């Protein structure tokens with residue numbers, strides 16, 4: 487087994503359900519059959535359209551939900567927002583690290599206060615996978631390498647009560663080296679070889695993500711817009727888990 491495989495904590499690729507409404511989401515999920523136990527991400531597009539009801543519906547169907555709303559506000563507002571999120575029974579959620587340590591601590595306190603038996607895991611957003619190092623320099627006025635910035639953010643997130651970060655797989659092994667081994671490295675920006683990058687910049691294949699030390703991958707359009715989403719999911723899952731020599 488490759489070293490990266492030992493680091494993998496989420497065997498299932500997390501499918502980003504970036505759909506405009508509940509009906510489209512239901513049609514998509516129905517293709518996977520009643521007994522499937524998927525790990526899906528509900529983000530802004532679906533949540534702003536279908537609200538907490540769609541999250542409850544998906545969890546009631548037996549799927550794990552990563553509710554990705556990327557909270558970023560003053561600490562009190564984020565704490566109270568996270569209390570509401572925790573009551574939805576989701577598995578993971580997100581806050582922006584750039585809001586600072588007080589905001590992340592408040593996010594964690596909100597999850598602690600709002601959760602029942604199982605607290606949602608808190609992930610900090612480092613640098614979006616759509617951001618290049620050049621953009622970071624010119625638009626954010628952050629000097630140095632993008633990896634160094636991601637490492638700094640990851641360490642701040644860990645010290646502030648986060649359970650992991652969202653970063654690209656390109657930074658995953660460095661984050662692993664700079665944080666506790668169980669600190670999660672959830673990586674979007676996943677594209678099978680030859681697939682369109684779309685708006686993503688820091689992109690790797692599912693197999694590379696496994697080798698680079700990701701602990702979970704997030705995949706949207708390569709599955710949701712595939713001619714056969716169930717087959718695309720199965721192929722990406724095999725590649726991610728190192729179960730195939732197929733070109734991914």
Ligand SMILES: O=C(O)c1cc(=O)[nH]c(=O)n1[C@@H]1O[C@H](COP(=O)(O)O)[C@@H](O)[C@H]1O
Pocket residue numbers: 502504527529554580611613614615616652653674675676684686704705706707708
């Ligand atoms: O927080 C995220 O999930 C996220 C962070 C990030 O840096 N990059 C990123 O692409 N994402 C999300 O991951 C998903 C990627 O979707 P695709 O580009 O279609 O595979 C989208 O739902 C994004 O919102």
